[in-house]
Structures are given as C-alpha cells and as structure tokens.
Amino acid sequence: MSSLSIPASGIAGHRAMAVIEARRMARHPVFVLGVALGFVVLGLYVVLVGDETGIPVVLTLPLLGAFYIGLASVIAAALLTRSTEVAVETIATAPGTEARRTLALAATGIPPLVAGLVFSVALVVLAKVIGVAPQEWWFGTLPDWQVWSIVLMCPVACFDGALLGVLAGRWLRFRGASAMVVVALIVVSVLGQPLLDTGSSEWRLWVPWAIFHTGDNPDGTQTLIAGNPAAYLGYLLALGALAVLGAMWHDRTARTPRFRILVAAVAAAAVAFFVLAATTGNHDNRDSDPIPSRATS
C-alpha cells in the first residue's frame, strides 16, 4: 500500500481544482488587460462625454464592460483550457476525467463575473454621484427590475464569455481559434438584431448580446427596445450552462444518459427563457421624452 493516504475524490477535489482555475484566470494577462481597458474606457467616457445633464445614455454602458471584459475572457479562458493539454499524457493518466477538469474550468468564469459586477456597481454609483438627465431611461423612468436586469447583463456576459472560451478551447484546436470566436460573437450580435425593425424586434433576443437601448436619437429622444431583460438574463445564463456542457461533451466518457438529459433540460430552459424574453416585458419600443441638449436635428 501507499505509505501516504490519498484523500477520496468528491466535492472538495472539485472545489480545489476550481480554485486553481479561477486563480489562473484572475492572473491571466489577457483578462487583466481586458478588465483594465473596460474601466479605463468607462472613466474616459464619463470624463469626456459627460455633460451638464450628467452621464449620457447610461443604460448602454454595460456594453463597455461586456465588450472589454467579456471578450477578453473568451480568449483567456480558451488559452487556459488549451494550456494544460500540453501535459495531457500526465493529466490523462490521473484519476480525474477530462469532463471533471472541464467542469473545474467553468470556474474561470468567476473572476470575469466579479469584474463585471464591480463594473456594474461602479456604473450605478457614478450615475448616482454625477447624475443623469431626468428623461433618461434609468431608475425613475423605468421599473427598477428592468434597469437592474439590463445593468446585470454586463457581469452575466463576462461570465458567459469565459464559459464560451472553455467551449472553444475544448473543441477548436487551431491557432487563433479564440480570436475567431470573438469575431464571430461580434458579427452575430451585430447582424442578428434588426435594431430599427420595431415590428419584430423582440425576436432579436436570440443573439448573445441584445441591445435594449438605442442611445440618443437625432431628436434627443432615446428608444427602449421591446423585450423582457430579466428573462433575457435567464437566457444568457442558460447559454453559458450549455457552453460548459458542450465543452464537457468533448469527453466521450461523460456522455451518459443522465448527462444527455441534463443537456436537453438546459437547452429547453434556454428556449423557454428566450420565448419569455420575446413575449413578455415591454411589448413595443418606447421613446423617452426628448433631452433638448442631445438633439442633433
């Protein structure tokens, strides 16, 4: 027998692996760069674009965090997923399965989630301190739950970015795969939502980043686009879970009947949240009262 006792596998082991992966993500230079850029650009926006009415179009700003932190997280998580594969012969002959390692890699989403939350809190605090125009779509002009849902899209998208990176890292082996995924994500998000089509705009919500706020229109109004942002958050979370399950699917030994049922259940949940997002909440696009100083026509 071994002279040293080996603890049994289980939750504790998974937690230990998850902590290692989360720590590696938090130190990854691409992720750190993305976080730094996100906060610097937010600061520059507030300083350079802010006017006498306060911070303009504040409800569009979660996009900044999602863009810099979330997209950097895609690349960083994909690189981390691939990085340990150089030692695959050693790792694969340890007791843990690839699916277990992949599940632990889902913890790479924790630092982006935290960074996204801090970004959102910073946004809300800045808006509170500096102020926003009374006509803005924000607290007071929208139900609180809708504002919070749109603001929280930032941390959820950051979290999902890492999970998508894990999926890409498991399945795409070629150089530059994660950058290609980032480009695809942007293209799908931009082309997948007909912003000006008021008749069918709720159905744009299938994209991984849906816009709920147009920014300033030429007449100084702002358009809030139809849909239920809270249900959309649920849809995004379900997509993230699907990304993890898709990455775990790479391990053939993981494809048990119970796992297949789980995949089907999460996919069904994603569809349900999408339908809820598209059919509940605000049914029509709504224009705010005009903010005269923002009118350009």
Added chain:
Amino acid sequence: MSAGTSTVELTGVGKRYGRTRALADVDLAFDRGVTGLLGPNGAGKTTLLRIVATSIGADSGEVRLLGRDPSRSHADVTAVRRELGYLPQELGYPSDMTAFGFIEYVAVLKEWNDREARSQEVRRVLDAVGLADQASVRISRLSGGQRRRVGLAQALLGDPRLVVLDEPTAGLDPAQRADLRRTLSALGHRSTVLLSTHQTEDVAALCERVVVLAGGTVRFDGAVTDLVATAVGRVWLADEPGDDALVSWRTGTGRHHVVGGRAPVGADPAEPTLEDAYLLMLGPDAHRVHTPS
C-alpha cells in the same frame, strides 16, 4: 512469481501503429523493485510504458495492473491511476504555471483534496528531486534538466505503488543523475518502478533487473549481472580495432575497446560493461529504428 500476484502482468501483449508493429506477443511481469528497459529507438519501450501507464490500450493480449484489468471499466482504470505515477517521454508544461503550481495541479487531479496535506506533499516531492528552492519559479524559466525533474516530481506524488518513467535521466547532468538514482533506489524498496533509458550506466547502477526490447519483442529479461555475464570473453582491449568486431573505439589510453568478433592479435580480455552486453545482445539490431510488419 505466481500468476495473479504481480503488480504488472502482461500476457501476449501486442500493439500496432498502422502497419508498424510496436509490440508483439510480449509476456512480462513486474514486482517491487527497479526494472530498466533498454532497447534501440523504435524498440517498443515507450509503447510498453504507455500501456502500463494506462495512457493507451493494447491491441491484443492481457494487461493486469495492480490486480485489475484497466480496460474492463472506468472504475478499474481509475483505481489503477490512483496508485500510478507516470513521467512520459515528452511532457509539456503550461506556460503560466510555476513548478509548485503545476505539481499542485497534478496533485489535485490525483485527489489530494485537503489543501494543507496537498501543499506538504508538493513540497515533499519538490524536495525529493532537489527543486525545493525553485518552487515559485515559472517552469518556462527553468532549465531542461530542472523541467525534467518537475516532471519526475509529479510522478512521485503520493508514493505510488507503480511508477513508470520514460527516460527520466534525459537532460540531467551527472550530479542530478546521481541524485535521481538515490531517489529511485529508495522508491524501489516500496514500489514497482519501470524506467526506460538509453543510459546503460543508469540501469547498471540502479536496476536489479533489465529487459531488453528490440523490434517489439523481448530479447532479454533477467538480472543485470546475468546480462553482463553474457559478454564475458567477448570484450577486449587491443592495440588495433578488431576486423570483425561488432563495434570498437579508441579509448583514452590509446588502446581499442573491442566488442564482439574474434579477439585481435595481442588483445587482453576486458571486463565487460552492461553496454557491451547490450550491444552484443542486439547485434546489428542495435541500429534499427523500427520494425515494419
């Protein structure tokens, strides 16, 4: 050794890569102690070790490790892997990890779940390979020999019952090799250690048993002293290289070390080394790279 009791039992094991035969009908059993695998490139050493390490499966024959058939079920292979330490021939390292971080990562995979116990174990194996003072250095900044020792350290985690080392001494300097021999000889008292190497002096210094592979088959299996004994009377020191010697070279004393063939005129019998015996055992096969079917 009676059937069913050895740590490693291979019966009629075969493995092919396409049309190339890597192993053919290999019967071997290993128990506690250090066994060296010798053979030319392409002899099947790495394939044999990878099968024992559960990295690949055999195409034919029966493999039993620690009393289990690793191909039978996931539970069986997991049980084997819990008591296995493996250093592959080529081990890459994540570029962002330190020596400690990488070994800790492997320790977690090997189910060292308690943080304090895991840290102690990682420090123990780093110390065992002489890398305690390099623990916080990124692996990408370590020398080739130090990286090899990081790989060895992860294989020693948990004092596994079965240790499989593919060319553990590659890239090590003489002092590091001496340290490694000390570590492995101590390990051999309680574990089954299989190592492949091209360094016959490592086998001579460390192993009580040697297996010579060539063309995917076992050419010799026995004590190191028995292999050396096969060369007695076939090695000479002579003033001229032997005409029909298997191999000869001019030594630092100016005389020629002649292995095989007939004794040159005026030759003095020399004490054979394991390398002489190995070369004689393989004959021309010592230079073969692989054996197509």
